[in-house]
Amino acid sequence: MNKEWVDQVFNLDVLEGIKDIPDHSIDLIIADPPYGLGKDYGNDSDKKERAAFLQWTEQWLTLTLPKLKQTGSLYLFATWRHSPEIFVFLKTRMTMLNEIIWDRRVPSMGGSTRRFSSVHDTIGLFVNSKDYYFDIDSVRIPYDQATKKARTRSIFVGKKWLEVGYNPKDVWTVSRLHRIHSEREDHPTQKPLEIIERMVKASCPANGIVLDPFAGSGTTVAACQLNQRHYVAFEINPTYHDMILRRIHRIKNGAYDITPIVERTERPNPAGDNAKNSLRARRKNKTLTNQTKLF
């Protein structure tokens, strides 16, 4: 098989480029397309009317899904406005495993007066067959020392789950990216690495290939580089395409700031000593890593 497309990011419309990817060659698709909400990506890709948007979604999915292996999976980011229609379509082709809610940790500031404020993205996880690849142990969330200590009573002793950590469940509370986040690029809808890395580690075997049809700032590509997976990605906007190439270059040269996001609400005692210490460590780390940045 000609594998010249592996580990490449193409500055192309995915509808055009996808035909050069062989069928059944991809382990995982992470698709974060325009949501149909009118965002400005330097093009009209997010400005379609509802019917045209849904038709276009069906079109790129129809071209892209055959690229997946039988053991492959798809994570599809969407908004609640369109996810019902898109998921119904996908269920005719694949098996739905999860609806994951990404709680973006939007602060409470008044908000809408005519309905409840929407603060989440919807992510559908679909698989091709019952033989899908899935490695929960690689994405378990460790319990902190305080929780482990609190569970010293005899009923918990010897419980493996305390050591291995817990399943992240299907509500993922991860802050959207702000300027203070070291991984932030100049892209309007960049996703946090923490989310994409979880998908890559759980659903793509080591050295497998991840396809990102809408690469944006290159978060999927970065997650693959950082976790020894291969990738192929498409991004239609040349400015974002350049951004991805620079991100790849920084990672290759060890000049990438990957200070983790620490504000997880799930962690017990978020305002306690642990949180303060890791924030301090992060600030210190940020100062160090900023000095080594190439761009």
Ligand SMILES: C[S@@+](CC[C@H](N)C(=O)[O-])C[C@H]1O[C@@H](n2cnc3c(N)ncnc32)[C@H](O)[C@@H]1O
């Ligand atoms: C929601 S953003 C992806 C953000 C990305 N996940 C990240 O973390 O940075 C969608 C991207 O798809 C790109 N795009 C839109 N239509 C496209 C198409 N037909 N082919 C390839 N890329 C496209 C847009 O320019 C935009 O950067």
